[in-house]
Protein backbone atom coordinates (compact mmCIF):
# COMPACT_ATOMS: atom_id res chain seq x y z
CA UNK A 1 0.00 0.00 0.00
CA UNK A 2 1.28 3.48 -0.80
CA UNK A 3 1.07 6.37 1.69
CA UNK A 4 -2.58 7.32 2.20
CA UNK A 5 -3.69 9.89 -0.30
CA UNK A 6 -5.32 13.00 1.01
CA UNK A 7 -6.45 14.72 -2.17
CA UNK A 8 -8.50 13.80 -5.19
CA UNK A 9 -6.68 12.89 -8.40
CA UNK A 10 -6.20 15.58 -11.03
CA UNK A 11 -6.73 13.43 -14.12
CA UNK A 12 -7.98 15.66 -16.91
CA UNK A 13 -11.34 15.25 -18.54
CA UNK A 14 -13.07 16.88 -21.47
CA UNK A 15 -14.49 19.67 -19.30
CA UNK A 16 -12.04 19.57 -16.42
CA UNK A 17 -9.01 20.15 -18.63
CA UNK A 18 -5.32 20.20 -17.74
CA UNK A 19 -3.39 23.44 -18.23
CA UNK A 20 -0.39 22.29 -20.27
CA UNK A 21 2.36 24.53 -21.57
CA UNK A 22 0.82 24.51 -25.05
CA UNK A 23 -2.72 25.24 -23.87
CA UNK A 24 -5.55 23.27 -22.32
CA UNK A 25 -5.46 19.49 -22.70
CA UNK A 26 -8.79 17.66 -22.85
CA UNK A 27 -9.04 13.90 -22.35
CA UNK A 28 -12.12 12.30 -23.83
CA UNK A 29 -13.11 8.96 -22.36
CA UNK A 30 -13.88 6.32 -24.96
CA UNK A 31 -15.21 3.20 -23.22
CA UNK A 32 -13.87 0.12 -24.98
CA UNK A 33 -12.02 2.40 -27.41
CA UNK A 34 -15.07 2.30 -29.69
CA UNK A 35 -15.67 5.34 -31.87
CA UNK A 36 -18.24 5.73 -34.64
CA UNK A 37 -17.42 7.42 -37.92
CA UNK A 38 -19.56 10.41 -36.94
CA UNK A 39 -17.70 10.74 -33.65
CA UNK A 40 -14.38 10.60 -35.50
CA UNK A 41 -15.51 13.43 -37.76
CA UNK A 42 -16.47 15.55 -34.76
CA UNK A 43 -13.11 14.87 -33.11
CA UNK A 44 -11.23 15.70 -36.31
CA UNK A 45 -13.09 18.99 -36.71
CA UNK A 46 -12.54 19.89 -33.05
CA UNK A 47 -8.83 19.09 -33.30
CA UNK A 48 -8.50 21.23 -36.40
CA UNK A 49 -10.68 24.16 -35.34
CA UNK A 50 -10.11 24.29 -31.58
CA UNK A 51 -6.94 22.31 -30.87
CA UNK A 52 -3.49 21.82 -32.35
CA UNK A 53 -4.73 19.75 -35.29
CA UNK A 54 -4.09 16.33 -33.81
CA UNK A 55 -5.65 13.64 -31.69
CA UNK A 56 -3.59 11.69 -29.18
CA UNK A 57 -4.27 8.07 -28.27
CA UNK A 58 -3.65 7.17 -24.62
CA UNK A 59 -2.53 3.94 -23.00
CA UNK A 60 -6.10 3.44 -21.75
CA UNK A 61 -7.69 3.64 -25.15
CA UNK A 62 -8.92 7.19 -24.62
CA UNK A 63 -8.19 10.21 -26.83
CA UNK A 64 -6.84 13.68 -26.08
CA UNK A 65 -6.98 17.07 -27.74
CA UNK A 66 -4.36 19.63 -26.84
CA UNK A 67 -3.43 23.22 -27.59
CA UNK A 68 -6.96 24.38 -26.70
CA UNK A 69 -7.80 27.91 -25.64
CA UNK A 70 -9.49 27.90 -22.22
CA UNK A 71 -12.32 29.93 -23.72
CA UNK A 72 -13.00 27.16 -26.23
CA UNK A 73 -13.40 24.37 -23.67
CA UNK A 74 -17.19 24.87 -23.28
CA UNK A 75 -17.57 24.79 -27.08
CA UNK A 76 -15.58 21.57 -27.18
CA UNK A 77 -17.88 20.14 -24.52
CA UNK A 78 -20.92 21.04 -26.62
CA UNK A 79 -19.46 19.38 -29.70
CA UNK A 80 -18.54 16.23 -27.78
CA UNK A 81 -21.93 16.05 -26.10
CA UNK A 82 -23.65 16.41 -29.46
CA UNK A 83 -21.67 13.44 -30.75
CA UNK A 84 -22.42 11.25 -27.73
CA UNK A 85 -18.84 11.51 -26.48
CA UNK A 86 -19.79 13.34 -23.31
CA UNK A 87 -22.99 11.66 -22.15
CA UNK A 88 -22.54 12.78 -18.55
CA UNK A 89 -20.88 15.92 -17.28
CA UNK A 90 -20.76 14.52 -13.75
CA UNK A 91 -19.25 11.15 -14.68
CA UNK A 92 -17.04 12.16 -17.59
CA UNK A 93 -13.68 11.31 -15.96
CA UNK A 94 -14.71 7.96 -14.49
CA UNK A 95 -15.63 6.15 -17.72
CA UNK A 96 -12.28 4.38 -18.02
CA UNK A 97 -13.01 1.03 -19.63
CA UNK A 98 -10.61 -1.16 -21.58
CA UNK A 99 -12.09 -3.96 -23.66
CA UNK A 100 -10.55 -6.79 -25.64
CA UNK A 101 -9.49 -5.79 -29.11
CA UNK A 102 -11.69 -7.26 -31.87
CA UNK A 103 -14.11 -8.75 -29.34
CA UNK A 104 -17.22 -10.07 -31.03
CA UNK A 105 -15.48 -10.02 -34.37
CA UNK A 106 -12.61 -12.46 -33.99
CA UNK A 107 -11.66 -14.88 -31.21
CA UNK A 108 -12.53 -14.63 -27.54
CA UNK A 109 -15.05 -16.60 -25.50
CA UNK A 110 -17.76 -13.93 -25.29
CA UNK A 111 -18.45 -10.64 -27.04
CA UNK A 112 -17.69 -7.91 -24.51
CA UNK A 113 -19.01 -4.93 -26.43
CA UNK A 114 -22.45 -5.33 -24.79
CA UNK A 115 -20.63 -5.36 -21.43
CA UNK A 116 -18.94 -2.07 -22.32
CA UNK A 117 -22.26 -0.39 -23.05
CA UNK A 118 -23.99 -1.85 -19.99
CA UNK A 119 -21.15 -1.01 -17.60
CA UNK A 120 -20.89 2.52 -18.94
CA UNK A 121 -24.65 2.99 -18.57
CA UNK A 122 -24.53 1.56 -15.04
CA UNK A 123 -21.73 3.95 -14.06
CA UNK A 124 -23.62 6.96 -15.30
CA UNK A 125 -26.91 5.87 -13.73
CA UNK A 126 -25.46 5.88 -10.22
CA UNK A 127 -24.79 9.40 -8.87
CA UNK A 128 -22.49 7.98 -6.19
CA UNK A 129 -20.11 6.63 -8.83
CA UNK A 130 -19.30 10.16 -9.97
CA UNK A 131 -16.97 10.12 -6.95
CA UNK A 132 -14.71 7.49 -8.50
CA UNK A 133 -11.16 8.66 -9.11
CA UNK A 134 -10.28 9.64 -12.67
CA UNK A 135 -7.65 6.89 -12.57
CA UNK A 136 -10.03 4.09 -11.69
CA UNK A 137 -9.97 1.53 -14.50
CA UNK A 138 -12.19 -1.39 -15.51
CA UNK A 139 -10.97 -4.13 -17.83
CA UNK A 140 -13.38 -6.27 -19.83
CA UNK A 141 -11.55 -9.27 -21.21
CA UNK A 142 -13.29 -11.71 -23.52
CA UNK A 143 -10.93 -14.51 -22.57
CA UNK A 144 -8.11 -13.75 -24.98
CA UNK A 145 -6.16 -12.27 -22.09
CA UNK A 146 -5.15 -9.01 -23.72
CA UNK A 147 -6.42 -6.41 -21.23
CA UNK A 148 -6.63 -8.20 -17.87
CA UNK A 149 -2.95 -7.53 -17.21
CA UNK A 150 -3.15 -3.82 -17.90
CA UNK A 151 -3.56 -2.69 -14.32
CA UNK A 152 -7.33 -2.54 -13.88
CA UNK A 153 -8.91 -1.85 -10.51
CA UNK A 154 -11.88 -4.06 -11.33
CA UNK A 155 -12.27 -6.39 -14.25
CA UNK A 156 -14.07 -9.26 -15.87
CA UNK A 157 -12.22 -12.17 -17.44
CA UNK A 158 -14.24 -14.67 -19.44
CA UNK A 159 -13.32 -18.28 -18.71
CA UNK A 160 -14.47 -21.54 -20.30
CA UNK A 161 -16.86 -22.12 -17.41
CA UNK A 162 -17.98 -18.63 -16.42
CA UNK A 163 -16.65 -15.17 -15.77
CA UNK A 164 -14.04 -14.24 -13.14
CA UNK A 165 -14.13 -11.00 -11.19
CA UNK A 166 -10.68 -9.42 -11.08
CA UNK A 167 -9.74 -7.02 -8.30
CA UNK A 168 -6.52 -5.06 -8.47
CA UNK A 169 -5.45 -7.21 -11.43
CA UNK A 170 -5.80 -10.59 -9.70
CA UNK A 171 -8.58 -13.15 -9.68
CA UNK A 172 -10.85 -12.73 -6.65
CA UNK A 173 -12.21 -16.28 -6.95
CA UNK A 174 -15.72 -14.83 -7.38
CA UNK A 175 -17.53 -16.20 -10.39
CA UNK A 176 -20.59 -15.19 -12.33
CA UNK A 177 -22.30 -15.74 -15.66
CA UNK A 178 -21.92 -13.61 -18.76
CA UNK A 179 -25.45 -12.26 -18.21
CA UNK A 180 -24.78 -11.18 -14.62
CA UNK A 181 -21.18 -10.09 -15.10
CA UNK A 182 -21.79 -6.35 -15.41
CA UNK A 183 -23.91 -6.27 -12.25
CA UNK A 184 -21.06 -7.91 -10.35
CA UNK A 185 -18.57 -5.46 -11.78
CA UNK A 186 -20.71 -2.50 -10.78
CA UNK A 187 -21.11 -3.98 -7.30
CA UNK A 188 -17.32 -4.26 -6.99
CA UNK A 189 -16.95 -0.68 -8.19
CA UNK A 190 -19.38 0.55 -5.52
CA UNK A 191 -17.61 -1.62 -2.95
CA UNK A 192 -14.34 0.17 -3.72
CA UNK A 193 -15.93 3.50 -2.83
CA UNK A 194 -17.60 2.08 0.28
CA UNK A 195 -14.32 0.59 1.48
CA UNK A 196 -12.50 3.83 0.75
CA UNK A 197 -15.04 5.73 2.81
CA UNK A 198 -14.62 3.29 5.69
CA UNK A 199 -10.83 3.51 5.57
CA UNK A 200 -10.77 7.28 5.08
CA UNK A 201 -8.38 9.02 2.71
CA UNK A 202 -8.71 9.53 -1.01
CA UNK A 203 -7.27 6.36 -2.58
CA UNK A 204 -7.11 6.57 -6.37
CA UNK A 205 -6.64 2.85 -6.98
CA UNK A 206 -8.06 -0.27 -5.38
CA UNK A 207 -4.60 -1.54 -4.45
CA UNK A 208 -3.95 1.64 -2.45
CA UNK A 209 -6.57 0.54 0.08
CA UNK A 210 -5.37 -1.48 3.06
CA UNK A 211 -5.98 -5.13 2.11
CA UNK A 212 -8.01 -3.68 -0.75
CA UNK A 213 -8.52 -6.81 -2.84
CA UNK A 214 -9.76 -8.94 0.06
CA UNK A 215 -11.94 -6.27 1.62
CA UNK A 216 -13.61 -5.29 -1.60
CA UNK A 217 -14.17 -8.96 -2.45
CA UNK A 218 -15.76 -9.57 0.96
CA UNK A 219 -18.23 -6.75 0.32
CA UNK A 220 -19.30 -8.31 -2.96
CA UNK A 221 -19.70 -12.01 -2.20
CA UNK A 222 -18.06 -15.32 -1.42
CA UNK A 223 -15.33 -16.79 -3.61
CA UNK A 224 -16.51 -20.01 -5.22
CA UNK A 225 -13.46 -21.03 -7.23
CA UNK A 226 -9.73 -21.40 -6.99
CA UNK A 227 -8.29 -18.18 -8.39
CA UNK A 228 -6.74 -18.56 -11.82
CA UNK A 229 -3.56 -16.85 -12.95
CA UNK A 230 -4.38 -13.65 -14.78
CA UNK A 231 -2.64 -13.49 -18.17
CA UNK A 232 0.11 -10.89 -18.44
CA UNK A 233 -0.64 -8.15 -20.91
CA UNK A 234 1.01 -8.66 -24.28
CA UNK A 235 3.94 -6.35 -24.85
CA UNK A 236 2.67 -5.54 -28.33
CA UNK A 237 -0.91 -5.49 -29.51
CA UNK A 238 -2.02 -7.15 -32.73
CA UNK A 239 -0.95 -5.50 -35.97
CA UNK A 240 -1.75 -6.14 -39.62
CA UNK A 241 -4.75 -7.88 -41.14
CA UNK A 242 -6.93 -10.20 -39.04
CA UNK A 243 -9.66 -12.37 -40.48
CA UNK A 244 -12.92 -11.98 -38.59
CA UNK A 245 -15.25 -14.86 -37.76
CA UNK A 246 -17.62 -13.61 -40.47
CA UNK A 247 -14.89 -13.75 -43.15
CA UNK A 248 -14.40 -10.01 -43.35
CA UNK A 249 -11.08 -8.41 -42.46
CA UNK A 250 -9.98 -6.09 -39.69
CA UNK A 251 -6.94 -3.93 -40.33
CA UNK A 252 -4.92 -3.01 -37.27
CA UNK A 253 -2.39 -0.22 -37.67
CA UNK A 254 -0.01 1.30 -35.14
CA UNK A 255 -0.03 5.09 -34.83
CA UNK A 256 3.53 6.38 -34.33
CA UNK A 257 3.79 8.05 -30.91
CA UNK A 258 0.01 7.74 -30.66
CA UNK A 259 -0.68 10.96 -32.55
CA UNK A 260 -3.23 11.08 -35.36
CA UNK A 261 -3.66 14.11 -37.56
CA UNK A 262 -7.17 15.40 -38.24
CA UNK A 263 -6.74 14.17 -41.84
CA UNK A 264 -5.97 10.65 -40.62
CA UNK A 265 -8.99 10.71 -38.32
CA UNK A 266 -11.20 11.70 -41.25
CA UNK A 267 -9.71 8.93 -43.38
CA UNK A 268 -10.56 6.40 -40.67
CA UNK A 269 -14.11 7.74 -40.63
CA UNK A 270 -14.39 7.12 -44.37
CA UNK A 271 -13.17 3.53 -44.11
CA UNK A 272 -15.52 2.05 -41.52
CA UNK A 273 -18.67 2.93 -39.56
CA UNK A 274 -16.86 2.16 -36.31
CA UNK A 275 -13.19 1.88 -35.30
CA UNK A 276 -11.54 0.78 -32.10
CA UNK A 277 -8.54 2.51 -30.55
CA UNK A 278 -6.38 0.25 -28.43
CA UNK A 279 -4.11 0.62 -25.39
CA UNK A 280 -1.18 -0.12 -27.71
CA UNK A 281 -1.87 3.15 -29.53
CA UNK A 282 -3.17 1.41 -32.58
CA UNK A 283 -6.42 1.66 -34.49
CA UNK A 284 -8.61 -1.21 -35.65
CA UNK A 285 -10.57 -0.73 -38.85
CA UNK A 286 -12.99 -3.67 -38.84
CA UNK A 287 -15.54 -5.22 -41.16
CA UNK A 288 -13.67 -4.65 -44.41
CA UNK A 289 -14.66 -6.72 -47.42
CA UNK A 290 -11.72 -8.75 -48.69
CA UNK A 291 -11.40 -6.73 -51.88
CA UNK A 292 -11.19 -3.42 -49.97
CA UNK A 293 -8.33 -4.37 -47.68
CA UNK A 294 -5.37 -3.56 -49.91
CA UNK A 295 -6.65 -0.13 -50.86
CA UNK A 296 -7.47 0.72 -47.25
CA UNK A 297 -4.05 -0.43 -46.06
CA UNK A 298 -2.29 1.58 -48.75
CA UNK A 299 -4.30 4.70 -47.94
CA UNK A 300 -3.55 4.42 -44.23
CA UNK A 301 0.10 3.50 -44.73
CA UNK A 302 0.57 6.51 -47.00
CA UNK A 303 -0.38 8.74 -44.06
CA UNK A 304 2.16 7.08 -41.75
CA UNK A 305 0.13 4.37 -40.04
CA UNK A 306 2.25 1.26 -39.57
CA UNK A 307 1.31 -2.34 -40.39
CA UNK A 308 4.76 -3.89 -40.20
CA UNK A 309 5.38 -5.90 -37.02
CA UNK A 310 9.10 -5.25 -37.35
CA UNK A 311 8.73 -1.48 -37.45
CA UNK A 312 10.57 0.38 -34.66
CA UNK A 313 7.38 2.40 -34.12
CA UNK A 314 5.87 -0.64 -32.38
CA UNK A 315 8.55 -0.50 -29.72
CA UNK A 316 8.92 3.25 -29.10
CA UNK A 317 6.71 5.44 -26.94
CA UNK A 318 7.26 8.98 -25.68
CA UNK A 319 5.79 11.51 -23.28
CA UNK A 320 4.53 14.86 -24.52
CA UNK A 321 7.86 16.62 -24.04
CA UNK A 322 8.44 20.16 -25.25
CA UNK A 323 6.57 22.30 -26.17
CA UNK A 324 3.54 20.63 -24.55
CA UNK A 325 5.06 20.15 -21.11
CA UNK A 326 6.82 22.89 -19.20
CA UNK A 327 8.82 20.32 -17.21
CA UNK A 328 10.42 18.80 -20.27
CA UNK A 329 14.13 19.18 -20.86
CA UNK A 330 13.86 18.31 -24.57
CA UNK A 331 11.60 18.13 -27.60
CA UNK A 332 11.33 14.41 -26.99
CA UNK A 333 9.05 13.56 -29.87
CA UNK A 334 11.16 15.35 -32.44
CA UNK A 335 14.22 13.55 -31.10
CA UNK A 336 12.46 10.18 -31.30
CA UNK A 337 11.47 10.82 -34.91
CA UNK A 338 15.05 11.71 -35.76
CA UNK A 339 16.35 8.58 -34.05
CA UNK A 340 13.84 6.30 -35.79
CA UNK A 341 14.35 7.79 -39.23
CA UNK A 342 18.13 7.63 -38.91
CA UNK A 343 18.03 4.08 -37.57
CA UNK A 344 19.79 5.34 -34.48
CA UNK A 345 17.62 4.19 -31.57
CA UNK A 346 19.57 3.43 -28.38
CA UNK A 347 19.70 -0.02 -26.75
CA UNK A 348 19.72 -1.68 -30.18
CA UNK A 349 16.14 -0.57 -30.73
CA UNK A 350 14.77 -2.49 -27.73
CA UNK A 351 11.32 -1.55 -26.43
CA UNK A 352 11.87 1.93 -25.06
CA UNK A 353 10.12 4.95 -23.60
CA UNK A 354 11.47 8.46 -24.12
CA UNK A 355 10.65 11.11 -21.53
CA UNK A 356 11.47 14.75 -20.98
CA UNK A 357 12.01 14.31 -17.24
CA UNK A 358 12.16 11.70 -14.51
CA UNK A 359 8.40 11.44 -14.18
CA UNK A 360 8.37 9.35 -17.35
CA UNK A 361 4.68 9.96 -18.05
CA UNK A 362 3.02 7.40 -20.29
CA UNK A 363 5.61 4.71 -19.64
CA UNK A 364 4.29 1.27 -20.61
CA UNK A 365 4.31 -1.53 -18.06
CA UNK A 366 6.92 -4.25 -18.07
CA UNK A 367 10.42 -4.39 -19.49
CA UNK A 368 11.12 -1.03 -21.05
CA UNK A 369 14.36 0.85 -21.61
CA UNK A 370 14.03 4.39 -20.25
CA UNK A 371 15.48 7.17 -22.37
CA UNK A 372 15.25 10.26 -20.18
CA UNK A 373 16.30 13.78 -21.10
CA UNK A 374 18.97 15.27 -18.88
CA UNK A 375 19.34 18.71 -20.39
CA UNK A 376 22.60 17.62 -21.98
CA UNK A 377 21.30 14.65 -23.93
CA UNK A 378 19.56 11.48 -22.80
CA UNK A 379 20.28 8.89 -20.13
CA UNK A 380 19.49 5.33 -21.17
CA UNK A 381 18.63 2.79 -18.49
CA UNK A 382 16.57 -0.36 -18.18
CA UNK A 383 14.17 -1.03 -15.32
CA UNK A 384 11.01 -3.05 -14.83
CA UNK A 385 7.71 -1.77 -13.44
Ligand code: SF4
Pocket residue numbers: 319320321322325326327328329355356357358359360361
Ligand atom coordinates in the same frame (compact mmCIF):
# COMPACT_ATOMS: atom_id res chain seq x y z
S1 SF4 B 1 7.62 12.89 -18.31
FE1 SF4 B 1 8.11 14.96 -17.58
S2 SF4 B 1 8.43 16.11 -19.46
FE2 SF4 B 1 7.30 14.27 -20.03
S3 SF4 B 1 5.14 14.86 -19.97
FE3 SF4 B 1 5.66 13.95 -17.97
S4 SF4 B 1 6.20 15.73 -16.68
FE4 SF4 B 1 6.29 16.40 -18.83
